[in-house]
Structure formats: structure tokens, C-alpha cells
Amino acid sequence: MVRILNKALLLGVWMVVVASLLGFWGRHSRWLDHFASFRVQYFLLSLGLSLWFLGQYLYQKKRRDAFQLLLALFSLGLNGWFVIPWLDYSKANISTTADFRIYHANILYKNKDYAFITNRIVSNKPLFISINEATPAFIQHLDSTLGKQYPYGFDVLAKANTRVVIRSQVPVLLDTAVAFKTKGMMRLTTQVQGKTLTIIACHAYNPLWKEDFLIRNRQLKQMAEIIKREKNPTVIIGDLNLTPWSVFYESFISETGLKNSRQGFGVQPTWPTSFLPLRIPIDHCLTNSLLETTSFKIEKPTKSDHLPLEIGLRFCP
Structure with missing residues (x-):
């Protein structure tokens, strides 16, 4: 079951990476532009996948797990570059009067x-x-x-x-x-x-x-x-x-x-x-x-x- 789950998650991380990259070519197609809309979802999925593959690598120490971890981390970093600035809540608790x-x-x-x-x-x-x-x-x-x-x-x-x-x-x-x-x-x-x-x-x-x-x-x-x-x-x-x-x-x-x-x-x-x-x-x-x-x-x-x-x-x- 763990082997089947690993294969499914590896497929998942490849899908997230491909979807993340397709969003960069949105100027050429409306369909590709839609892929850029889900950066937050890609980021959260990449975070979960990174934690899973990190656990697998620390447990088994296999080169295959290291590659899967790097792939997930690449997706996490790529989408985090776009998403993290929007996770700023610094103004939410500031009380300022509106005109x-x-x-x-x-x-x-x-x-x-x-x-x-x-x-x-x-x-x-x-x-x-x-x-x-x-x-x-x-x-x-x-x-x-x-x-x-x-x-x-x-x-x-x-x-x-x-x-x-x-x-x-x-x-x-x-x-x-x-x-x-x-x-x-x-x-x-x-x-x-x-x-x-x-x-x-x-x-x-x-x-x-x-x-x-x-x-x-x-x-x-x-x-x-x-x-x-x-x-x-x-x-x-x-x-x-x-x-x-x-x-x-x-x-x-x-x-x-x-x-x-x-x-x-x-x-x-x-x-x-x-x-x-x-x-x-x-x-x-x-x-x-x-x-x-x-x-x-x-x-x-x-x-x-x-x-x-x-x-x-x-x-x-």
C-alpha cells in the first residue's frame, strides 16, 4: 500500500510541477492562463508532498526518495515565490480611519x-x-x-x-x-x-x-x-x-x-x-x-x- 501511495504521490507532484510551469505561458492561450490561477493550491499541495517525501527519505535513505523530495521542493519554492507575498496580514489589525x-x-x-x-x-x-x-x-x-x-x-x-x-x-x-x-x-x-x-x-x-x-x-x-x-x-x-x-x-x-x-x-x-x-x-x-x-x-x-x-x-x- 505504501508503494502504491508513493507512486500516486509521485504522479501528483509531477502534475503540480507541470501545471505550475504551464501558467507562465498564459499569454499564448486562455487555457494556459487558467493554470496560473491556482498558485495557492499548488503551494499547499507542494508543501504536503514535500513533507511526505522528506519523511520517506529520512526513513529509507533511498536516492529515489531524494529525487522526489527535490521535485516537490522545487514546486514548493516556485509557487511560494508567487504566493508568500500575498500571505501578509500585517495591515489586518491596524486601526485606521477610512475617508x-x-x-x-x-x-x-x-x-x-x-x-x-x-x-x-x-x-x-x-x-x-x-x-x-x-x-x-x-x-x-x-x-x-x-x-x-x-x-x-x-x-x-x-x-x-x-x-x-x-x-x-x-x-x-x-x-x-x-x-x-x-x-x-x-x-x-x-x-x-x-x-x-x-x-x-x-x-x-x-x-x-x-x-x-x-x-x-x-x-x-x-x-x-x-x-x-x-x-x-x-x-x-x-x-x-x-x-x-x-x-x-x-x-x-x-x-x-x-x-x-x-x-x-x-x-x-x-x-x-x-x-x-x-x-x-x-x-x-x-x-x-x-x-x-x-x-x-x-x-x-x-x-x-x-x-x-x-x-x-x-x-x-
Whole structure:
């Protein structure tokens, strides 16, 4: 039985190594890009395999066990290089006052329990609400229940007749040029504490199909062009349908100089809610250097396949 288990684990470690390496070539294929999404899972599997093969080597002192151990350690180090910086929780227990808070949720277009969602929003009392996959029926419910608290906002058409929605307690101005140019994305400006703030709300296309993969990448490129022209404190909020380990995410961050608000607060994976072992962080809040994150946390579920986020931000002095 031990011999069979060793063979199965050796096959497992080779599979983890191959999957880890395939993620580097995500620029050439949407399927290869998906492999980069599971760096945390590869890291944890590699850690378990390393401990097993270390025990086998110390017990039997065989050259074969040493090779298997080195293979597992290679995978552990490779994925640890990407994952360990995101295991930083140094900001989680720091108490800093936010200038404003954003509640973001991809609510799932099939989710009909609208009151459940709006009750979650009421309990958080954010200054801004960001919703992805909103249907006309949900928008009608949102405005009828929270219209007095959040009288300002816009929504733009996204994929499959759903909408990206922003609602605000303070007046917002829509950049119509961006809204008409790019489906599923809008740029808003507003005033918070006497300072001009830019909010870019986006629901990037799911890169499962080739056409949607290309559209998602085009959305990232167009957002990068906007960011490079921005002079205001700026935040990007939404389901971007990629993880921090995607080559497209890395290129986007390198080009724009943005920061991910979850840095210092842990990985905080948001999708899928149905199966924790495969959960990955694809809902993001990104800011430029004129904003600082004071809090970043996953909120209670809304019967969606995504977990919502609540982010506290403040203007840098």
C-alpha cells in the first residue's frame, strides 16, 4: 500500500510541477492562463508532498526518495515565490480611519433574492455600492429600497444583458466617452471631503471562450490607458476575472503602477463559493498611489457564486 501511495504521490507532484510551469505561458492561450490561477493550491499541495517525501527519505535513505523530495521542493519554492507575498496580514489589525468605504458584490444574474442582497448593503452603510451581474429587475429593487440613501449613480451594459452598477451617497459624473467605448466598464468622478475621486467600475469578461478572453484583455488594455492619464486619486473596482498570478494581471500592474487593496490583508479569495479548495481571488479593488487601503475584508455571502468585498480607503496626505 505504501508503494502504491508513493507512486500516486509521485504522479501528483509531477502534475503540480507541470501545471505550475504551464501558467507562465498564459499569454499564448486562455487555457494556459487558467493554470496560473491556482498558485495557492499548488503551494499547499507542494508543501504536503514535500513533507511526505522528506519523511520517506529520512526513513529509507533511498536516492529515489531524494529525487522526489527535490521535485516537490522545487514546486514548493516556485509557487511560494508567487504566493508568500500575498500571505501578509500585517495591515489586518491596524486601526485606521477610512475617508470612504466601497461595498462590491457580483450578485449572480440568476440570484432572485434581492432583499437578501440589499439587507447586506444596509448593514455595511458604504459610501459607494458596486454591483456586477445586475439585472433590470434587481436595479429596480435596489433603487426602490435604497434610492433615498443612494440617490446618485449610473449603470452600463455588460455581458449577457447584465449591468455594472454604481450607486453613491454623493453626486457622481459619468464619463460617457468611456461608457460608450468599452462594454462592461465606466469611469465616474465625484467629490469626497473636498477632493476629486475617480472610480472605474468594471466587470471583465469571463475568459472561458476565446472571444471573451480577447475582450477581457482588451478591457484591461483600455483601463491601463485611462489610468495612465489620471491625475486624481483613482480606484478600480469589480470582478476582473483574473488572479494576481496571471501574466495579464502582472503586465497590467506593471504598466499602471496600481496597488491591490488586499495586499497586507491576506489572499481573501472570492470565487467560487461552492467549493473552498478551488477558491481564487478574482474580485479586486485597485488603487493608485494617491489612495491608501485601511481595511479589506470578505463580507457575508449573498447567495451568489462570488463573495462580496468591503473596502475602506483614505486619501494619502
